Amino acid sequence: MIRIGIPRALLYYEYYPVWKRFFEELGAEVVVSPPTTQDMMVSGSSRVVADTCLPVKVFLGHVLYLVGKCDYIFIPAIRSVKSKVYNCSKFLGLPDMTNAVIPESPPILDMDVDVNKGKRKLYQAIYQLGRHFTWNPFKVRQASLAAWQAHLNYHELMSSHNLTPPQAIEIISGIPEAEANSSYLSSTRATIAIIGHPYLLYDEHINHRFISRLEQAHNRVLTPEMLSAEELQLATARLVGRAYWTYEEEVVGAGGHYLQNGVDGIIGIMAFGCGPDSLMMDMVRRQASRLKTTPFMSLTLEEHTAEAGIVTRLEAFLDMIYRKRRIQAESCR
Numbered sequence: 001m002i003r004i005g006i007p008r009a010l011l012y013y014e015y016y017p018v019w020k021r022f023f024e025e026l027g028a029e030v031v032v033s034p035p036t037t038q039d040m041m042v043s044g045s046s047r048v049v050a051d052t053c054l055p056v057k058v059f060l061g062h063v064l065y066l067v068g069k070c071d072y073i074f075i076p077a078i079r080s081v082k083s084k085v086y087n088c089s090k091f092l093g094l095p096d097m098t099n100a101v102i103p104e105s106p107p108i109l110d111m112d113v114d115v116n117k118g119k120r121k122l123y124q125a126i127y128q129l130g131r132h133f134t135w136n137p138f139k140v141r142q143a144s145l146a147a148w149q150a151h152l153n154y155h156e157l158m159s160s161h162n163l164t165p166p167q168a169i170e171i172i173s174g175i176p177e178a179e180a181n182s183s184y185l186s187s188t189r190a191t192i193a194i195i196g197h198p199y200l201l202y203d204e205h206i207n208h209r210f211i212s213r214l215e216q217a218h219n220r221v222l223t224p225e226m227l228s229a230e231e232l233q234l235a236t237a238r239l240v241g242r243a244y245w246t247y248e249e250e251v252v253g254a255g256g257h258y259l260q261n262g263v264d265g266i267i268g269i270m271a272f273g274c275g276p277d278s279l280m281m282d283m284v285r286r287q288a289s290r291l292k293t294t295p296f297m298s299l300t301l302e303e304h305t306a307e308a309g310i311v312t313r314l315e316a317f318l319d320m321i322y323r324k325r326r327i328q329a330e331s332c333r
Contacts, residue, residue: 192321235252239255270300
């Protein structure tokens with residue numbers, strides 16, 4: 001059985017159920033790298049120049065972990081998934097970069113995804129990928145349809161049950177669901193929305209267990225994946241008009257929605273040196289400043305970000321929110 005390696009980084013949290021279902025439908029075994037470790041981050045950073053963004057360094061560390069553990073590594077080049085909406089350059093050149101800096105990597109299964117080239121080109125790319133496993137186009141088509149349905153079910157599960165991607169993936173994979181949020185919802189101190197890309201929000205090593213810290217402090221945490229596609233699109237249109245970046249809705253759409261829907265505070269998480277992230281996060285910050293109703297804080301992550309600094313800023317932000325809630329409660333008496 002052919003083993004396909006999938007790094008647990010970058011677009012893993014966005015598309016893992018799609019990729020897993022597609023390859024398994026074609027008879028392959030999917031091998032996923034474990035959660036990020038310090039060794040992974042250091043090894044990935046050692047292969048590229050210092051200016052490379054943190055998510056790419058982490059991704060390369062995951063690829064290095066998979067060397068010798070699989071027959072192929074799947075690294076698609078996702079250029080655009082919506083008409084006239086474009087992806088960051090790091091996603092476009094990811095297969096070529098990996099080939100260049102990790103020559104010992106297993107063969108890379110590359111797939112070019114760009115809806116601006118039309119459906120015909122996309123279908124051709126899917127069939128070309130499927131030919132590594134079968135020459136029967138009907139099997140490839142069946143696998144692609146099953147994968148697309150898995151993608152729809154995955155996002156529906158998150159938005160309808162208020163789940164994060166790791167929680168939804170556990171359910172899809174048949175792992176017993178962790179205890180529900182009810183363990184702390186009965187004594188919720190505040191509702192905090194976290195906005196940003198999944199590869200930053202759910203990598204507990206690089207963000208120093210940020211969401212877990214919020215939950216352990218008895219806060220309800222909301223994320224972009226808990227919103228429907230329609231809610232994200234409406235909020236994005238209201239804030240900036242037409243989206244330009246492929247994953248802009250994870251920041252601008254989620255930020256715009258939560259600013260007007262009664263959360264106690266919003267925290268934006270972005271990667272150091274990321275131009276699109278800095279622009280998108282600034283749009284949300286400016287809207288928060290105009291509305292003056294919801295406290296907003298942004299955090300920038302890179303490989304030298306200290307846990308103490310994250311904890312200090314988080315505690316200060318939460319103290320401000322708790323104090324605001326106490327004052328509001330006292331004024332209503």
